[in-house]
Every structure is written in structure tokens, then in C-alpha cells.
Amino acid sequence: MTHSPQARPPIRRFEEVEHTADRALRVCGRDLAELFANAALGMNSLMRPAACGRPSIAKEIELEAIDAESLLVAWLSELAFWAETESLVFTHFEFFGISATRLRAVASGDRVGAFEKHVKAVTFHNLVIRSQAGGLTATVVFDV
């Protein structure tokens, strides 16, 4: 399962919803893999990285969690960690296995010069992954 901006699904991948102090995104996907990929792209849009080139760096990511919401927070926290510590922005995601409690993926991206915004953390605030017609949706609140 590969998810990249080129393989755009026919649904709105993410949109920002109002939050007084921080930033929140409503994310959609036809399945967990697409939801997670779209959430990552949505988080990139909040960080506003300087222009990044073609994917030249890949990281293997394996995560376990107690449920799908925890797994989503762990996934985004992982990517935010690489953004802060190595200025990496991932734009392409290949999932080799994903369930509600476990994922194995390769994230590909590039190093960028700077980010305009800092995502300090990914929160669990009112986080529920819901089934809806055509797939899954979740609203994620980011501490910025």
C-alpha cells in the first residue's frame, strides 16, 4: 500500500478545523493506511516546511500501541520527532502492514532548510477514529 500526493484519493484528505489555542485537523482516509498517510501530510501542512525536493531519505518505522488512536498519535509523534531533530519531512508512505495496534511502514522524504511552525506534540484530545461512509475519519489536535 503506497500513499503519496500523486496517488490522491477522491476524498478531501484533511482540513483544518478551528481551535482557540492550538491547531486541529480533520483527517479522512478510505482505510487506516490512507488515514495515517493523510494525517502525516496534514501535519506537514501545519509545519510549513521550506520547499523540499524529491524523496531522498527513507526511514523504516515499526510501532505498536494499545489501539488505533494511540497508534495514530505514535505515528505522528514519530514523524514530528524526525522533523524537529533532523529537519526531515516525509511525503511518501508505504505500509507493509497496518492494524489497529501495529504498523510497519517506510516513510520517504527529504531534509528541509527550515519550518515556519513547530508541532510540539500530538495530543489525544477527544481523539476517536470513526467509520463513516467511504472510510474513516479522525480529528487530531496538535500542540503548536
Add this chain to the structure above:
Amino acid sequence: MAGTRGFQKIGEFLYEIPVSFREGMRVPARFYADDELAAAMAGDRSLEQLVNTATLPGVVRHVLAMPDMHQGYGFPIGGVVATALPDGVISPGGVGYDINCGVRLLASRLEAEQVAPHLDDLASAIYANCPSGVGKGGQVKLKPGELDEIMEKGARWAVRRGYGTEADLERTEESGCLAGADAAKVGARARDRGKDQVGTLGAGNHFIEVDRVEHVADEALAGRLGLSPGQVVVQIHCGSRGLGHQVCTDYVNLFQKAVRKYRFELPDRELVCAPLSSLEGRDYLAAMTSAANYAFANRQVLAFHIRRSFEQVLAGKVKNFGLYQIYDIAHNMAKIETHVVDGRRRELCVHRKGATRAFGPGSEVLPEVYRDIGQPVLVPGSMGTSSWVLVGTEGAMAQTFGSTCHGAGRTMSRHQAKRSVHGAALRQELEAGGIHVRAGSLGGLAEEAPAAYKDVDRVVGVVHGAGLAKRVARLTPLAVIKG
């Protein structure tokens, strides 16, 4: 919970939501506001979030919110929640990700007129010497083991390294070093994020501001703090950087399991918590304390760089350019404190998330120099408006577990602020008002526009009127430095 249904006005500036409001509330929820601020609170989800905190196991007396309250995640920003030892809970979400985000106030012996010709250079020097922006590393290179020392010794580590004086420590909450830190409870990722960020400002709402004492509200108290009209002072607002953010991330994640283990039913997963007597609770407290000490060290190193900037720019041009510390306070913290509840002294864990400790006169934990007047409280306003210096009161001890407000409080989302305010135009507007601006990101500047915040004078008016703090002096900005 938009609207005013369910809350009752029980004092001139105090409202209460009774336990009957919602099933699961263990204590009433109280908040401080005037009519206009109460209406603003009813416009977002902050009151619902406050009510949620009233369901936490072991919560004591009532949960509280300050007049700068606004919507956060889990706890509202501006929330104060006390739980009783030994079995009450501690919640990482009740402290937030920026552990020991706080404010330090330095004062000069200079008048604004003396500094005016050099302000532009001063703003540039501070911007150059205090690294800011996303993920920016600092100039402090740590030796092996030194990060552990920072987490266990806090600002004491910085003073030992030559970044300040004993007088700075005396005028810092907890003398810049909270007891009970255990760096072994801080994970590898938090260490990675923190290892090169000591002495950095970061981004978001963090800033350094050169201010002028514009108005003194209480001459006697201002004199005791060393403040006088026209004087140049400097505020530093920042916290524990990536290290603190990761400590919170790690423990919020870990506590997702703990709530299942202890069978806590919570209305929001960001409220996850563990009993203070449990291994999980003790580990988080030790890790949070370590991150808090890192933040004290961070502000101490930033103060050093600001002093260096004053020297670089002003030496040979004006005399007495040195900066002395007024105080340094935390506004995101959970601390074990003793308070009188129903006539009995009790050991409590007081969570302050976007709220400031405001201990009144006579408190044994205050430095001798301030013990008879109460703890200085630093309330930064929105960029380009004003900030306040207050002192803590007996009223705060009696009503709010010794707590008061921490800032102006947002009313407009960052998203909305960016849509309605143009960063470049705002910068021009601030500069036209005589404020020198150095900012890494114009988008970030727009998000922090004054229009996105409540009126800090109104917020301070409420805490003063409610007896939660006393007004001492109002500061207005001369230069703003942001990531």
C-alpha cells in the same frame, strides 16, 4: 457547552458550575471572570474542559479557572486542579507539553530614554545571541552526563557554569531547582530533543521583550521589587523546549494503559492520569520535575545571553547597563504543596496549566527578600500591548490554592488570526508604534497578533478585584524578539 446555561454567579468576579451539572463531577467547577470574559469563555469549549477536570479521582474542593481561561486540550488553559495525596491522581495533560513554561523578569537601572537610541541594535543583538525558531539548537555544548545534571540541578547547573549568580537563584521559584527530579525517568527521545536546546527560545508564543515600566499601581510594592516608572526591564517567556514536550508525549502515551489498569473512566483521553502513590504517578512526577529543572536552566542561560547583548550594545555608551533579576515563575506545572482545606492542612498535588503560583505574604517557601510582600507574579500580555507585575495574596491562598492568571488568554484561533492579520502589516504597525520587532516568521507573528487575545488589563482587573493578586506595575514593549 457554549452558552451560559449551567453556571451561576456567586461573587462579583466568581462563577460556579455545581456538581449536579453533569454526572461524574466530583467537585464543583469555579471560574473567575467579569461579564465580558465569561461570555468569551462560553464561546469556546473551555468550560466543558473545566467540567471534565472535575471528574478526576482525588480532586479536592473545586476545580478552578482563571480569567484568561481558553480552550486547550484535556485541561483548559488557565486551569487549576488540586488532588489529594496519597491516592489522588497526577495528570500529564494537567501540566501540558511545555512543562515549566514560564516567565523571567530582569530589570535594568536605565531609563527608556537612555536606551532609545540603541534599541534597534539591542533587539538585533538579542535576536542574534538567543537562538530562536523551530528546532533551533543553542550555543551550549554539553559534556557527557551534563544533561542529567541540568535535569537534577536546574538553574543551579547554569550558575555553576557561569551563566548567572546566586542572586538570580534566590529570585527564582523554587530557587530554580525543584526537588524530586530523577533524570533516569526521562526517555531517550526526550534527551535527544533536549541535548542541544539549552539556552534557546523556540517558536510559538515564546518571546523576549524589552519593556518600559509604563505605570506603577502600587509605589510601595514596586519599590520593594525594584521597579520604578520609565525603567527598562526585560521579559523572557519560554519553557523546557523539546525535552519537556517529549516527556509529556511519553507519559500521556504510557498513562493510556494506566487508566485501564486503575479502571478510571475519563471523559477525554488527554486527561489520562495515575495515582500519585503508584509507580506510574511517581515516575511521571520525577520526569516532569526533571523537565521543569531543564526549563529553569534554559531561562537562566537565555538571561545570560541577554545580559551579554546589553553589554555588547551599551558598554561605553551608557553606564549601569547591568540587569538584575526580579523573579522567575512557572505557569505549566504540577507541584506538591501544603494547603489548608476545610480547616485542615493537606498535602496536595496542584496542577497549574496556564496559571501562575501566587503565594501570599508570609509563605515559608518564598525567598526572604519577598516573604513579607508576597510572591512576584509575572503576567505577559499579548505582543505589542502590555504586561503586568503583580504580587500574590492571602486571598489566592484561601481561594485558589495560591494561584492566579498567567497571561491575556487567546480569543481567536491561530488559523483565524492568520486569515485576518497580515504578518508584514502587523510588523509595520508595531514598528510605527515605536516597537522594534525581530521575528523569524511573519506567519508566526500574525498568529500572535494582539487582536487574537483578550485585554490583559481586564484579566488583571479581575484577579486584582477578586483578591487573587495585587497590581504592582504595568509594562509596555519597546522591542519584541520572537522565533
